[in-house]
Amino acid sequence: MKKLFRTIFCLILLVVLAACSQTKKQSEVASSSSSQEKTSQSSSKVSTTEATSQESSSSESQASSSNTDIEVSDAHYNGSCYYVDGKYGPVIIVNKKHPISSSYAPGDDSQALVAFQELVSAMRAKGFGISDSYSGFRSYETQTNLYNNYVASDGQTNADRYSARPGYSEHQTGLAFDLIDSSGNLLEESDAVAWLADNAHKYGFVVRYLKNKESVTGYMAETWHVRYIGEEATDIYNSGLTLEEYYHVDGGDYQS
Numbered sequence: 001m002k003k004l005f006r007t008i009f010c011l012i013l014l015v016v017l018a019a020c021s022q023t024k025k026q027s028e029v030a031s032s033s034s035s036q037e038k039t040s041q042s043s044s045k046v047s048t049t050e051a052t053s054q055e056s057s058s059s060e061s062q063a064s065s066s067n068t069d070i071e072v073s074d075a076h077y078n079g080s081c082y083y084v085d086g087k088y089g090p091v092i093i094v095n096k097k098h099p100i101s102s103s104y105a106p107g108d109d110s111q112a113l114v115a116f117q118e119l120v121s122a123m124r125a126k127g128f129g130i131s132d133s134y135s136g137f138r139s140y141e142t143q144t145n146l147y148n149n150y151v152a153s154d155g156q157t158n159a160d161r162y163s164a165r166p167g168y169s170e171h172q173t174g175l176a177f178d179l180i181d182s183s184g185n186l187l188e189e190s191d192a193v194a195w196l197a198d199n200a201h202k203y204g205f206v207v208r209y210l211k212n213k214e215s216v217t218g219y220m221a222e223t224w225h226v227r228y229i230g231e232e233a234t235d236i237y238n239s240g241l242t243l244e245e246y247y248h249v250d251g252g253d254y255q256s
């Protein structure tokens with residue numbers, strides 16, 4: 001009997017300890033997000049990084065599934081960018097909640113570039129007018145100039161809907177490409193973009209910024225912007241979800 005009481009006591013103690021660490025986890029997240037509001041953008045970038053890496057290590061050890069896991073996201077930080085564990089390997093995540101280090105400059109990913117060229121050839125074979133030029137890898141510095149020019153001509157609120165702030169562009173990964181049509185404009189021709197939306201996954205790409213998903217992806221729809229994922233692109237396409245929804249990572253607007 002005494003042994004039974006001891007076992008029950010131990011069980012209760014375990015439950016209490018687990019509940020305490022869960023509360024601590026939530027308060028860490030809450031305090032780090034409130035401190036972000038007070039700090040400048042550059043320092044909040046650092047605290048986001050810390051909060052997320054703390055979060056991912058504690059969720060691994062607890063193996064619990066609470067809402068905070070999804071709010072703060074399932075992405076891990078490796079010192080230069082965030083990634084999730086995809087079905088076939090790590091998948092880099094860059095959006096307005098997941099910045100990328102200013103020094104990350106891999107150029108166009110070679111595997112992604114080969115796949116992109118195959119995609120372009122397939123579209124041409126279908127009779128769509130696609131240019132040889134494309135917009136692929138962009139350095140932090142290039143993105144800085146691009147974004148500043150958009151802000152100067154269109155205002156920051158408008159620019160933020162279609163152009164990433166430096167350190168937040170998916171183009172900096174070397175895995176994102178903008179398709180250009182034969183007149184030199186971003187691809188918007190309706191038959192071409194409809195084909196692209198349904199077939200890009202066969203070449204390992206997802207059309208990244210979908211219609212009516214600005215609150216999730218952080219950007220207005222872009223018919224021309226594809227992101228290389230590899231084989232899992234087909235799973236993502238079949239799910240009908242954005243990258244954020246599919247991998248349970250936080251998206252939408254900037255933190256502050």
Ligand SMILES: [Zn+2]
Nearest residue numbers: 176177178225
């Ligand atoms: Zn793009």
